[in-house]
Amino acid sequence: MTLYDVPAPAKINLFLHVVGRRDDGYHLLQTAFRFIDLCDTLHFDRRSDGRIVCEGSQPGLAHEDDLVVRAARALQSATGTSFGAQIRYQKIIPSGGGLGGGSSDAASTLLALNRLWQTGLDRRALMALALPLGADVPVFIYGQPAFAQGVGEQLSPLSLPQRFYVVIQPSEPVPTAGIFSAPELTRNTPSIIMSVFVDWQRVHAQGIGVLAGGTNSGSSSGTSSSPYFGRNDLEPVVCSRFARVRETALWLKRQGIHARMTGSGGCFFIECATLEQARLCQQEIIVKMPGSENGQTAMVENTWACPGLLDHPLRHWIRS
Numbered sequence: 001m002t003l004y005d006v007p008a009p010a011k012i013n014l015f016l017h018v019v020g021r022r023d024d025g026y027h028l029l030q031t032a033f034r035f036i037d038l039c040d041t042l043h044f045d046r047r048s049d050g051r052i053v054c055e056g057s058q059p060g061l062a063h064e065d066d067l068v069v070r071a072a073r074a075l076q077s078a079t080g081t082s083f084g085a086q087i088r089y090q091k092i093i094p095s096g097g098g099l100g101g102g103s104s105d106a107a108s109t110l111l112a113l114n115r116l117w118q119t120g121l122d123r124r125a126l127m128a129l130a131l132p133l134g135a136d137v138p139v140f141i142y143g144q145p146a147f148a149q150g151v152g153e154q155l156s157p158l159s160l161p162q163r164f165y166v167v168i169q170p171s172e173p174v175p176t177a178g179i180f181s182a183p184e185l186t187r188n189t190p191s192i193i194m195s196v197f198v199d200w201q202r203v204h205a206q207g208i209g210v211l212a213g214g215t216n217s218g219s220s221s222g223t224s225s226s227p228y229f230g231r232n233d234l235e236p237v238v239c240s241r242f243a244r245v246r247e248t249a250l251w252l253k254r255q256g257i258h259a260r261m262t263g264s265g266g267c268f269f270i271e272c273a274t275l276e277q278a279r280l281c282q283q284e285i286i287v288k289m290p291g292s293e294n295g296q297t298a299m300v301e302n303t304w305a306c307p308g309l310l311d312h313p314l315r316h317w318i319r320s
Ligand SMILES: C[C@@](CO)(OP(=O)(O)O)[C@H](O)COP(=O)(O)OP(=O)(O)OC[C@H]1O[C@@H](n2ccc(N)nc2=O)[C@H](O)[C@@H]1O
Pocket: 013, 016, 025, 026, 027, 028, 029, 031, 097, 098, 099, 100, 103, 133, 134, 135, 136, 137, 150, 151, 152, 176, 177, 180, 181, 262, 263, 264, 265
């Protein structure tokens, strides 16, 4: 029994507010998760000897630390199945980018093995298994764009308009834990109710656009010139500590391009109304970037233009 070409999409945080801190040090967040069509791909063969064998492509990552392996083991011990799995995967989503690639790989592993092993867990049970693997893992099992609270596990569905994204990866990974532990991090952004974001979306649904030159229009928003809702509270901390991320942010700003950091960075996204606009914007960035050769500079590692997803591609693999 096999399952090949299982996708694990990246996520972006449309905004990210830190509204408090729990006694265990984890932070209370408010954020909007959106999946984008930038995917890792996983392949699974069922084994009857109970072993989990994973050929990942993560240099420097020990087998037992790989979130794919940890997810497989979590499902094994929760269900007592005697099956194992041979797993291979190809990474596209950069690690330490704030795109949730490892979390998404873990979620797709849970969804795929639940099917391959016929362990029959429902969505709620898989989400409970997902949370100890990482605060970001449950939303990928939830399967829909979501307004998230708590540490990221209290999820409500969001209906988001079709949008397209340029994603820019500065050539420097950012470790999530170090950003959350920064003393200077803003931890007291006032909580909002979800309808504030939903209403903002409705009002600004027509507003986003990219000008012919490739810069987004700066349609009116909650803040003076940004076309995005709220802010990412982690962005100033990441920019102050990571030179390449800061250079990228400043360069984009000087070009008049409104970009926002996703999660704990260091990737940025630019929201566009059409895929064509996203591709034009990406091309303009590639051409204009200082020292650019095929879109790679000392400052930026990679760029992509891709659609936002209306749903997770495996959403219907599981009972709600
Ligand atoms: C910041 C976010 C926003 O979506 O995304 P990424 O930048 O990682 O993609 C997430 O909250 C990250 O989720 P995830 O990457 O799964 O985090 P975890 O592995 O659970 O935690 C990594 C470390 O970040 C800190 N952490 C994480 C989440 C949270 N709500 N509060 C925290 O303080 C903790 O110090 C923890 O040790």
